[in-house]
Amino acid sequence: MKPHGYMFILGNSCSPRWKLCVSDTDSALGFALGAMFVKDTFPEDSKTIAEDMVAEIKWAFEDSLKDVSWMDSETKKAAKEKADAIYNMVGYPEFIMNSTKLDKVFNDFEVVNELYFQNVMQYYNFSARVTADQLRKTPNRNQWSMTPPTVNAYYNPTKNEMVLPAGILQAPFYSRSWPKALNFGGIGVVMGHELTHAFDDQGREYDKDGNLRPWWKNSSVEAFKTQTHCMVEQYGNYSINKEPLNGRHTLGENIADNGGLKAAYKAYVNWVKKNGEEATLPALGMTNDQLFFVGFAQVWCSVRTPESSHEGVITDPHSPSRFRVIGTISNSQEFSKHFGCKADAPMNPKHKCELW
Template sequence: ITVSEYDDLRRDVSAMYNKVTLGQLQKITPHLRWKWLLDQIFQEDFSEDEEVVLLATDYMRQVSQLIRSTPHRILHNYLVWRVVVVLSEHLSPPFREALHELAREMEGSDKPQELARVCLGQANRHFGMALGALFVHEHFSAASKAKVQQLVEDIKYILGQRLEELDWMDAQTKAAARAKLQYMMVMVGYPDFLLKPEAVDKEYEFEVHEKTYFKNILNSIRFSIQLSVKKIRQEVDKSTWLLPPQALNAYYLPNKNQMVFPAGILQPTLYDPDFPQSLNYGGIGTIIGHELTHGYDDWGGQYDRSGNLLHWWTEASYSRFLHKAECIVRLYDNFTVYNQRVNGKHTLGENIADMGGLKLAYYAYQKWVREHGPEHPLHRLKYTHNQLFFIAFAQNWCIKRRSQSIYLQVLTDKHAPEHYRVLGSVSQFEEFGRAFHCPRDSPMNPVHKCSVW
């Protein structure tokens, strides 16, 4: 049962994770009818001894009290309002215009999306894998998939080396860290079933009618919920993809110890099989390294090789890890946007992954150069390939955003603003200062640097 909690508290998964019985949950939150609710959703007769996972116990206790003290009419209105908010983008113009007004105030959006983009977005959301099958057929070859898989293995090899070289991690913890790396599942490009039309059809076994758009949306949502309900008591399927292949994203799941790199992110400017390797390692390579490092940040490091929530560190190694991580917290705490400080603790996991990913990809590129020889200089460019590596990394985070959107990001996002993701990472890496000849003790090459991985 997932609920909201203060973000700095949510970083400690073991403190948030509480396994209780339905009977115990009912005592913690006496004004919520949990057994009745779960019986209705899953069409089962649950026992009071049924175990569930409760996150943020204190928060749920307060929710129960709030429900008890709130008039029924207000509760009913709130529930109706929540349904309308979720579905308002699919309703008539007055509802969509109200949504746009909210987005304009919060993010600075100056005009609504064109209808064609809205339709494409909804098709992508509700038929993502079907569109993905078309995408990979046109834009991602089996040869590209094999090359990216090799790139992942090259960067994993460097992480294995780095683990051996760490002076702050003891032998017992290193052994557990190596095991986690060995068991890490990597999924690249697309799921294999996408190449079989009949298998794709099974992903969308609900009715679609050409003239009933809103009903189609409801059918899709209902079908998705039904699939989720059927998963109760089933073994976790670690081959499931959370994103379709065309997604311009990548992710690491600590509870599966799994990395996923959809075909959508394996495109120029992040990756191209014909690019110089300096650009590929600086582009997609740093993102691969980023996701790898997530397995060992303040969040992912709480899960073991099988994705179980298990403290596999010795106390001495974990204490030294936290000490090194605190340096990164202080570094990002000193960054400000529109007089608002970046929250170094809230963004810690992403910052650790950015820094670690940059190093892993750079050292993997240097290994490639040693094995294949230096790359030829690019004509009419004054940059070396080592410099191009860092330029490609910075290009990953080149973005145009309105001031309202950046300010909202600083307040709510677990990622630091993009330019600080670049400056924070490269300024703490000795090889960047060497590549660009930054003077010692300059802003981009400080004497004292933060380093975890």
């Protein structure tokens, strides 16, 4: 099963030459490139801070389980065990910071100056040998499917693992110097999103050890399906350029977006409770609670051509960026409260969709 990523990055053959070169270098030598990237942009304490945030998000998600009225107590207990068992990989794999170990990984891959086509062919051969060498061997628990500079994140249900590369632990998602409200609204929601994938319409079918088996009681399975109808209809009623979205196709990502926002906000409130209220940013005229939601929304600022938007509606399991924001925060009681939305306003519908 393909891991659930946080965002879908589109590329095309008309990209500038430098982008093609960087992309191909990352594909072939991503972990060697990652070592340079990490040393240049990613302080060691950023990794520690991010790992602490993951723990806070996980606590928030698990604490909310007790309020999930549609799930039976036995399945709730198993769900908490699965959340506890999620293996977190943050920043980068340790081996890339050891030059001897890193050299050993690429020892059989020879790069020739100024011979692009030959380098590509040699990489294909090298990659095939590495893949064949892994056959019938015990899976490596610490093997990454993304390189450290990648601006993305993923959850892998067959390993019950969550991976957050150093590339996404940068602005606009995260900065050590930013208020916690912005960091929880940015990277905190990403963390919550990936964690919630363990309990979306596909991820929930895998147990805490990554085995595909029925571990929910039938009553909770049926209740889950009933609850998801709300999101299918909600997102199916959105349209972009007069083209309706497919709420069924994007269900898993919509569940993750909604669950991620809720867990991240709960974690932020708990952080404030333990550490005290932060000073507000000057000149904005916003509370920190409002800043949390603005931090979440701003990471989805984007522009797409009509053709690209159409392609996304057809192929992308994520909703378009606009509706990843609107759909999620319109389901948030906390958003409506802190922005003073009137009852039944477009961003504060009477009936809100909620799973986790």
